[in-house]
Amino acid sequence: MRIHKRKKNTRYRGSQTHRRGHRKRTKGSGNRGGKGMSGSENQRKSWIINQFGMEYFGRDKALRRGIVAPKLKVINLDDLIKRFDSLIKQGIAKQTQKGFEFNLHGYKLLAGTGANAKISVKASAASKSAIAQIKAAGGSIVLEAEEKDKSENKEEKLEKKEDKSDKKEKIEEKKAIKK
Secondary structure, three states: OOOOOOOHHHOOOOOOOOOOOOOHHHOOOHHHOOOOOOOOOOOOHHHHHHHHOHHHOOOOHHHOOOOOOOOOEEEEHHHHHHOHHHHHHHOOEEEOOOOEEEEEEEEEEEOOOOOOOOEEEEEEEEOHHHHHHHHHOOOEEEEHHHHHHHHHHHHHHHHHHHHHHHHHHHHHHHHHHHO
């Protein structure tokens, strides 16, 4: 007489599911979305970006998204005057005969509580209220985007003038040839 009889469900070889519940779900790698790195563009995207960065997804531009514009540091108008000494040491500020000059490349200028001093500022960006307060105090502000537009416009005008002069010369040459 046997006391410890082996249960039937422990004998997996002969059973259809091998104790895994459903026959179709365990057959191959299809249920898991493939073996190894297969399907990496679909299933394992976040893991791949963590491990290899955005360069993993090769030649298609659409697969290399996620490049974000650099964030600008923020500074208030009143902080410019309060922290003037430390900004001079950093090379951001200068004191001239006309007033204070600030070169805030990589900064966005916010109004804060405002400033009464006459200042001239070069900044990457600025809020409307900050621009209004600077102009009200008699200062000036130049944004980097505006600077680029102005320089591009000058170059375009020069090119157009050169094109017009080239056209005039060609027309005159044709007239001279006809005579």
